[in-house]
Amino acid sequence: MDAQSLMQAAIRGRWAVAGIFLANGFLTGSWAPQIPVFLTRLDISKFTLGLLILLFGAGAVTAMTWCGHLISRHGSHTVLRCFGLCGSLGLLVVALAPNVPLAAIAMFIFGGSIGVMDVAMNANAVAVERRLSRAIMSSSHGFWSLGGFAGGALGGFAIQNYGHLPHATVVTVLAFAVVAVAVGYLIVKDKPQVAEHQKFSLPANPLVYLVGLMALLTMISEGAVLDWAALYLHQELGADLAIAGLAYAAFSGVMAVMRFLGDGVRNRFGAVATLRGSALVAAAGMLVAGLSPSPWLAIAAFAFCGFGIANMVPIIFSAGGNQDGMSSGTGMSVVTTMGYSGILVAPSAIGFVAEHSSFGPIFVALSGLLVIVLLMAGLAHRAEFAPEPAPAE
Structure with missing residues (x-):
C-alpha cells in the first residue's frame, strides 16, 4: 500500500474511531435519564440503586484491567468489533431486567462492555495519531462529550413521551448502527504483540x-x-x-x-x-x-x-x-x-x-x-x- 493510500485509510480511521467515541458517549449519556425509571420499576431503595450503579463501575474497571492483554493479542480493531457491537446492546439488557438479581448481572456486563470499548477506542485513537503524526485524541473525547450530551438531553424527553423501553430500543439501534459502520473503517495498526500462550501480567515499566x-x-x-x-x-x-x-x-x-x-x-x-x-x-x-x-x-x-x-x-x-x-x-x-x-x-x-x-x-x-x-x-x-x-x- 502506497503512502497516499495509507494516509487516506488513516483519515477514514480517524472518523471511524470518532464514531465509536460518539456511540460510547451516547450510550453512557442515555443511561442517566433511565435511572429514575430504574429506581421505581424495580421498587428499590436509593441505597440499592447506589450498589447497582457501583456494579456498573466495578464491571468497567474489572474489564479494563485485562482489556490491554486482549488488545495486545488481537488488536484494538478486533476488540472494538466484538465489544462495540455487544456493548451497544447493554442499555437494552438493563432496561429489560425484571428484578434486582438480573439487573445486577446486567449492570456489571453493561459496565464491562463500556469499559472495554473505552480502552480499545482510546488505543485505536493512539494508533491513528501515530499514523497521522498529529493529535486527534482531544477531539475524539469531544465526540464522546457530544454523544453524552445528546444522550442525556434527548433521553428524558423520549422516556417521558414514549416509555423507557422504546427509548432503550432506539438508543440501541442507533448505537449499533454507528458502531457497525465505523468498525469497517478502523485502521489495523496495532498488530498482536504477545504469543497466544502468554499469560496476563502487569507491565514492568514503572x-x-x-x-x-x-x-x-x-x-x-x-x-x-x-x-x-x-x-x-x-x-x-x-x-x-x-x-x-x-x-x-x-x-x-x-x-x-x-x-x-x-x-x-x-x-x-x-x-x-x-x-x-x-x-x-x-x-x-x-x-x-x-x-x-x-x-x-x-x-x-x-x-x-x-x-x-x-x-x-x-x-x-x-x-x-x-x-x-x-x-x-x-x-x-x-x-x-x-x-x-x-x-x-x-x-x-x-x-x-x-x-x-x-x-x-x-x-x-x-x-x-x-x-x-x-x-x-x-x-x-x-x-x-x-x-x-x-x-x-
Whole structure:
C-alpha cells in the first residue's frame, strides 16, 4: 500500500474511531435519564440503586484491567468489533431486567462492555495519531462529550413521551448502527504483540503507573465537580437548585468545546507544554471555586477549571498508549483503569470528608492535586509525535 493510500485509510480511521467515541458517549449519556425509571420499576431503595450503579463501575474497571492483554493479542480493531457491537446492546439488557438479581448481572456486563470499548477506542485513537503524526485524541473525547450530551438531553424527553423501553430500543439501534459502520473503517495498526500462550501480567515499566497516577488525580477532580459542585453551591453558597445546576453545566460545556479545539493547541505547542498550561488553568479555577464567596463566581471558576481539564485526560491517555516496551492497549489499560478508579472512589471519599468539614476546603485541596499533575507533566513526553515510517510494500 502506497503512502497516499495509507494516509487516506488513516483519515477514514480517524472518523471511524470518532464514531465509536460518539456511540460510547451516547450510550453512557442515555443511561442517566433511565435511572429514575430504574429506581421505581424495580421498587428499590436509593441505597440499592447506589450498589447497582457501583456494579456498573466495578464491571468497567474489572474489564479494563485485562482489556490491554486482549488488545495486545488481537488488536484494538478486533476488540472494538466484538465489544462495540455487544456493548451497544447493554442499555437494552438493563432496561429489560425484571428484578434486582438480573439487573445486577446486567449492570456489571453493561459496565464491562463500556469499559472495554473505552480502552480499545482510546488505543485505536493512539494508533491513528501515530499514523497521522498529529493529535486527534482531544477531539475524539469531544465526540464522546457530544454523544453524552445528546444522550442525556434527548433521553428524558423520549422516556417521558414514549416509555423507557422504546427509548432503550432506539438508543440501541442507533448505537449499533454507528458502531457497525465505523468498525469497517478502523485502521489495523496495532498488530498482536504477545504469543497466544502468554499469560496476563502487569507491565514492568514503572513510568506507565506514574502516567496512570496523573490520570487518577485529574479524574478525581473531574468527578468531584460532577458529583458535588451543585450541592456545594446549594448548601454552602446559598444558590437555588436552578443556579446550582449551572456549575457542572458550565464546567462540561466549556470542556466539550475545548476538546474540539485542543488538538490544534497540542499540535502547535506540544503535549507537555499544553498539559502544563492546562493543569495550571485547572488548578487556578478549582482554587477560586473553593474560595468563592458567591455562587456566580464559583460557576465561572468551575467553567475556567473545565477549560483546563478538557485536554488533560486526552494528553495523558496518549502518553499512556505510547509507552516503550508495551502495546498501546496494555499502556492504555493501566492508565484508564487508574483514572476511572478515581471517579469511582472519589465521590464516596469526598462525601465522607464533607460530612465532617465543608466542600470549600475540599475543592481547594483538589487544586493541589492538579498542581501535582502540573509538576509531573514532563512524563507526557511520550505523547509527542514524530512521523511514522511507511511500511515496506
